[in-house]
Amino acid sequence: MFFAQHAVFSRFGKPFCGKSGSLPIILFNFVDKTKQFIEVSTSIMNLPEDFLLEINSYNAPVLEGLADALQSQPVISIRANRHKNFVPGRDSLRPVKWCAGGYYLENRLPFTFDPAMHQGLYYVQDASSMILSHVVSRLSEGGNALKYLDACAAPGGKTTAAIDALPPGSLVVANEYVPTRAAVLCENLTKWGYPAIVATKGDTARYRKLPEFFDIIGADVPCSGEGMFRKDQEAVAQWSQALVRECVARQREIVDNLWSTLRPGGYMIYSTCTFNRHENEEMVDYMVKTYGAEPIDMRFPQEWNIPTGINTDYQCYRFLPHVTEGEGLFVAVLRKPGEVQPNNEKKNKTKDKAKKNAVPETVPSWLRSDSGLELSLDKDEIIAYPQAWQSDLSQLRSKTDVVMAGVAVATMKGRDAIPRQSLALSSVLNRDAFICHEVDYMTAIAFLRREAIVLPDAVGRGYVLLTYRNHPLGFVKNLGNRANNLYPAEWRILSSHIPDAPPMI
Numbered sequence: 001m002f003f004a005q006h007a008v009f010s011r012f013g014k015p016f017c018g019k020s021g022s023l024p025i026i027l028f029n030f031v032d033k034t035k036q037f038i039e040v041s042t043s044i045m046n047l048p049e050d051f052l053l054e055i056n057s058y059n060a061p062v063l064e065g066l067a068d069a070l071q072s073q074p075v076i077s078i079r080a081n082r083h084k085n086f087v088p089g090r091d092s093l094r095p096v097k098w099c100a101g102g103y104y105l106e107n108r109l110p111f112t113f114d115p116a117m118h119q120g121l122y123y124v125q126d127a128s129s130m131i132l133s134h135v136v137s138r139l140s141e142g143g144n145a146l147k148y149l150d151a152c153a154a155p156g157g158k159t160t161a162a163i164d165a166l167p168p169g170s171l172v173v174a175n176e177y178v179p180t181r182a183a184v185l186c187e188n189l190t191k192w193g194y195p196a197i198v199a200t201k202g203d204t205a206r207y208r209k210l211p212e213f214f215d216i217i218g219a220d221v222p223c224s225g226e227g228m229f230r231k232d233q234e235a236v237a238q239w240s241q242a243l244v245r246e247c248v249a250r251q252r253e254i255v256d257n258l259w260s261t262l263r264p265g266g267y268m269i270y271s272t273c274t275f276n277r278h279e280n281e282e283m284v285d286y287m288v289k290t291y292g293a294e295p296i297d298m299r300f301p302q303e304w305n306i307p308t309g310i311n312t313d314y315q316c317y318r319f320l321p322h323v324t325e326g327e328g329l330f331v332a333v334l335r336k337p338g339e340v341q342p343n344n345e346k347k348n349k350t351k352d353k354a355k356k357n358a359v360p361e362t363v364p365s366w367l368r369s370d371s372g373l374e375l376s377l378d379k380d381e382i383i384a385y386p387q388a389w390q391s392d393l394s395q396l397r398s399k400t401d402v403v404m405a406g407v408a409v410a411t412m413k414g415r416d417a418i419p420r421q422s423l424a425l426s427s428v429l430n431r432d433a434f435i436c437h438e439v440d441y442m443t444a445i446a447f448l449r450r451e452a453i454v455l456p457d458a459v460g461r462g463y464v465l466l467t468y469r470n471h472p473l474g475f476v477k478n479l480g481n482r483a484n485n486l487y488p489a490e491w492r493i494l495s496s497h498i499p500d501a502p503p504m505i
Contacts, residue, residue: 024046027203038388047071048239051226054276060310062323066275069322070229076105077127078505079157081192082164083427084471086121088505097304099130101164105505107355111495114503115444115468120191120505125157128227128319128326130271131306132158132218134296135333136165139216144170146215147392151204151213151258154181156188156270157466158220159501170371171389172213173396175200175207183269186404187491193427195373196386198396199404204257209399212341213261213392218269221251225272227328227469231319248278253284259291264338267296267400271331280330281312288314293334359404360417360435363410371428382410382417382427419463423486441502444468447476450492 022289080101131341153174182201287293309316316332373384386408476483
């Protein structure tokens with residue numbers, strides 16, 4: 001739930017009741033872009049009386065102790081980027097049981113000032129939400145590349161978790177309704193570095209135009225946010241029964257929009273970060289009765305201590321902070337009836353020779369030879385996108401508002417191809433194509449603040465790939481007396497309060 005330092009987002013990193021598009025959006029507590037990360041309150045809060053009455057009315061023994069837990073301190077956790085082979089250096093980190101690469105931290109760090117976060121080596125994410133990586137891995141185990149949609153994607157935590165869990169080469173599409181949050185989503189996806197990615201923005205209703213398109217859909221729907229009460233007192237202040245009712249209406253609309261775009265035999269992963277049954281078990285009941293959805297038993301190991309649904313016979317699961325180490329989360333996996341049909345879509349093999357030939361001869365060498373990506377020139381941008389998913393991209397462009405696809409490799413300025421930050425952070429970067437220079441911590445922070453960099457005289461002129469702890473950091477153009485910083489201005493660190501020692505994960 002914690003992202004790049006400048007991000008503007010609604011409370012808890014996900015706007016409530018807002019992604020369907022046909023009803024008004026309710027946005028809360030937008031954080032000024034100069035804030036470095038969300039501060040977690042340490043004071044005790046008064047939980048809403050109606051919320052407590054609702055929870056008590058379920059007469060569920062598993063909920064005993066929930067109110068006390070919601071007044072305790074949240075745990076902090078991170079998830080390492082599998083595609084970048086990042087291994088935390090701290091021996092004391094405890095692993096998250098249900099997520100390979102997930103770790104609990106002993107305390108909060110100033111993540112903004114850790115270059116590793118900006119390099120996309122890890123993502124700060126609640127441990128409960130990491131269950132998605134296990135679910136996606138189970139659903140796709142032993143299969144070929146799939147098409148996955150994260151329908152309510154910003155800021156990108158669950159999208160990146162799905163990326164790491166899917167079979168290699170899978171197409172991942174991430175949609176966000178709110179334009180400002182779509183920009184944050186694109187930034188986090190770019191930093192993660194996966195090339196077979198498409199980001200769209202807009203109403204989920206647009207996906208009705210793509211019937212039976214996806215194999216798996218993740219729907220982490222906007223909700224009333226009860227599961228985030230101990231992370232943000234504003235959540236407590238804003239909560240009401242009316243908000244719950246409004247969220248239920250949005251959630252049904254989103255499910256209705258998405259069900260037709262799921263292939264027969266495909267899976268929908270429905271999740272919320274709230275506790276009430278109206279947005280959880282009752283929504284599962286709605287999908288079963290309306291669409292014949294088949295709840296799937298995920299058979300989580302008993303030692304994970306993940307409770308099942310409350311007052312329901314359907315297979316669904318709850319993360320409760322007094323039972324499982326993490327924040328509140330509800331998740332259910334539902335299968336669409338029918339048999340899985342082979343994908344017989346004709347792949348688009350036609351190529352725009354004019355656009356392809358316009359790409360400078362040196363640029364293809366910037367990508368790994370085994371990347372499987374096709375280069376094209378779109379206006380002044382050189383884009384690399386998987387050949388295998390070209391026809392799918394065409395369909396997405398015709399039916400949705402695509403804001404990012406593949407890897408932005410370079411920007412053309414006259415005859416000069418200027419390498420992009422997205423290339424530096426991509427898993428398909430060919431480092432041997434560039435002069436590389438390892439920098440120290442203070443130089444890395446100066447680069448991330450978009451300051452001018454002075455390199456040693458021995459470093460060659462031209463485009464130089466800076467690395468920090470042997471991982472790509474970004475590009476500069478070395479002129480000798482100075483190096484022009486090519487880091488995106490909108491991503492830069494704004495704070496000048498730099499810690500004396502680098503944060504260490």
